[in-house]
Amino acid sequence: MAGRRSRAVTISDVASLAGVSIATASKALNGKDDVRAETRMRVLAAAEQLSFQPNALARGLLSGQTRTVGLLTSDSVGRFGIPVLLGAEDAFGAGEMAVMLCDARGDSIREQHHIRTLLSRRVDGLIVVGESTDPRPSISRDLPIPVVYAYAPSDCSDDVSFVPDDVDGAGLATRHLLAMGRRRIAHITGPLDYKAARDRAEGLRAALADAGLAQVGETLSGAWSQRWGRHAAEMLLMAEPEIDAVVCGSDQIAAGFIEAARERGRRVPDDVAVVGYDNWEVLSTETRPALTTVDMNLETLGRTAAQHLFAAIDGRATPGVHRMPCRLVIRDSTGPRSSQ
Amino acid sequence: MAGRRSRAVTISDVASLAGVSIATASKALNGKDDVRAETRMRVLAAAEQLSFQPNALARGLLSGQTRTVGLLTSDSVGRFGIPVLLGAEDAFGAGEMAVMLCDARGDSIREQHHIRTLLSRRVDGLIVVGESTDPRPSISRDLPIPVVYAYAPSDCSDDVSFVPDDVDGAGLATRHLLAMGRRRIAHITGPLDYKAARDRAEGLRAALADAGLAQVGETLSGAWSQRWGRHAAEMLLMAEPEIDAVVCGSDQIAAGFIEAARERGRRVPDDVAVVGYDNWEVLSTETRPALTTVDMNLETLGRTAAQHLFAAIDGRATPGVHRMPCRLVIRDSTGPRSSQ
DNA sequence: CCCGTTTCCGAAAACCTTTCAGAAGCAGCC
DNA sequence: GGCTGCTTCTGAAAGGTTTTCGGAAACGGG
Structure with missing residues (x-):
C-alpha cells in the first residue's frame, strides 16, 4: 500500500x-x-x-532478447498438457526465463491471435504442447523464432518435436507380462483414430511376435473411459475366457476392467494380470490391486523440450521427431500367480 | 526459416x-x-x-503498462489450481492481456524470486492461486502492483481474495438430501487440519440444525483418498447401520464409500444416498451410480479473480475475502428410494 | 616539458513507440 | 498585409538500459 x-x-x-x-x-x-x-x-x-x-523491458528493447518463451497449448490445458507444462516451467525457472501461457482451446483462429501477440511481445521462442500424440499443423513457417513441439509432434519433419514412445511403452508392458509367465494376452484400448491407441496396439503385437506369440482376440477399441473398460471386460471374459493378462490403453480402461473382472469372480492378478497406461496416480494407486502401468515421463518430456528450445534459441536446433522413452511402474496388478 | x-x-x-x-x-x-x-x-x-x-516492449516502456499479469501458483499447479488458472487465462485472453506463469512449488524462496523477476518485467498485477482454502501469507505488502488471491485467501484482510464457499456448498448437499427425504445423515471427510474439511463439516451441521436434526455419529476424518472412503464406509456401516445418507468431503472418498457399500450389499441410492465434493469428473461420472456432488465453480472463481484484478489495476480494488457460491450437480447417487 | 600508457569514468547513441509542441499551409477576417 | 484559427503533418523528447567511444587524470620515461 x-x-x-x-x-x-x-x-x-x-x-x-x-x-x-x-x-x-x-x-x-x-x-x-x-x-x-x-x-x-x-x-x-x-x-x-x-x-x-x-527494467526488463528496457533491457529487452535494447538487446532484442526478452528471456521469455511462449507456451502455447492447442487444446485446453488438459491431463497431458499439465505435466509437460510443469516440466517446461521447471526447466525455464532454473535459468532466468519466464513463461507466457496461452491457451488456444483448440481454435486455430485463437491460436493465430496468440502467436501474433507473443511475437509482438518479442518472445525468444515457443513451445507448442498438444493434447494427443497425433501430428498437428506446423506453425514454424515464417515465424522469426524457434518452435519446439511437445507431446503432439509437428507434421513438418524439419521441426523439432518430442513425443512419448508409445510403441516401446506398450512393449515394456508386454515384456513384463511375458516375464511374469503370462502367455494369453488381450488388448483393450481407446478410439483407433488416436495415434496413441494405434502405436500401443502395434507395440503389443510386436513384442508378442518377438516371443513367437499372437495377441488373444481382436483389439477392443472404444472410449478411453472406465465405463468402456467395464464393458469391454465383460465382452472379453465372455469371448476369451482363457486369457491370463490384458494390456489396457489407459488407466481408466484398466480400472474399469479390474472392477468388472472382480465382479465376475476373476481374481487380479491371480487369474488375469492387468497393465494400464498413463500412470494417472489417482486411478493407478487406488484400484484394488494397485495398477501396474506405463508412465510416459511427461514432466521429463516437457523439461527436455524446454532445454532443446534453449538450444534452438542459441542456434543449435535439433530437427526431427524425438521419441522419449516410457517407464513401467510395477504395482500389484501384475504380481505372480498365487501358487494355489 | x-x-x-x-x-x-x-x-x-x-x-x-x-x-x-x-x-x-x-x-x-x-x-x-x-x-x-x-x-x-x-x-x-x-x-x-x-x-x-x-513492439510491445517499447510500448510498455513508454506507457508503464505491460498488459501482462503474473500468475503465481504457490504449490505445484495441481488439481484445484488448474481450473482456476484456466478461468483466469480465459478472462485475460478476452482482453489483450497475457499471463506469465510461475510455479513456486511451495517454496517461499522460489516465490520471492519469482515475484522479483515478475516485478522486473513490470507486470501490471498478480494473481496468487493456492492449493488449499487455508489462508496463506500475504505478499501484497510493499508490492507496487495489485494482487488478487484465488482459492487460498490472503491472511491479511486488506487484500482481495476469492474462495469457494464451502460452508454453503455442504449446506446445498445437505438440503438436497433432506429434500429427498433422508434424515439420518453421516459425514466422512479428509484431514481436519484442512479448512475445507472444517468448513464442510460446519455447513452440514448447520443445515441439519436448521431442519431440527443432528448428524448421525461423529465426523469421520481421514485422508482425501478413495482408500479412506472404503475404510470409513466399513466402520460407519458397522457402527451406524441405520444411516440413509452420507455426505463425503471429496469425490474420492465418495467413490470409495460407494464401492465398499456396494460390496457390503448396501444399495446406492436405495439404502444410502451419497454426495461427493469437487465434481472431479473422472470420478464423479464413473462411479456406479454416478455421483451427486458439489462443484466449486473453480473456473468461474478464476475468471472472477482475474476480472477483479483488472479492476484493481484500474484503481478500483475490492478488498476482503469474497466467498463464491458452489453448485450442486445432481446425478444418480442421491436418487429417490425405489418404492419396493 | 612532451609523449605514451594505463585506469577509470562519462557522454551519447541505440532500441521503438507515443505524445507534445510546433510548423506549414490555407482560409477567413479586419 | 497582417492576424487568427483550423487542419494536417513533423521533429523531438521521453521512457530505462547497455555499449561504444572518447576524455580525463595520473604517472613514468625521455
Missing part, C-alpha cells in the same frame, strides 16, 4: 546515490571489468539499498 | 513506405483523429503489407 504509486527505482537513482554516472553504474552492476573495485562496491551497495531491479 | 535472422519490422519502416513521418504513422495506426483519411489509408496499407506488429 505504502509506496504503491511511487515511481520505480531506475539505474540513474542508483548512479546518483553512488555518486557515479549511469554508465559506470551499469558496468558495475553487470560485472564489467572497467570499474575500480571500490567504486563497484559503492554502486552495489546503492543498488541494494534502493532494492533496484533493472 | 526464410527470414529468421531478418530484423523485425518497425514503425519507421511503415512510415517510410507510406511516405510519412513516424509520428503520423503512429497516429494513423492508433486511430488518432489528427490525420487525413487518405493518409491513414496509405499507412494502414503499408503496415498490412509489411505485416507490422508494434
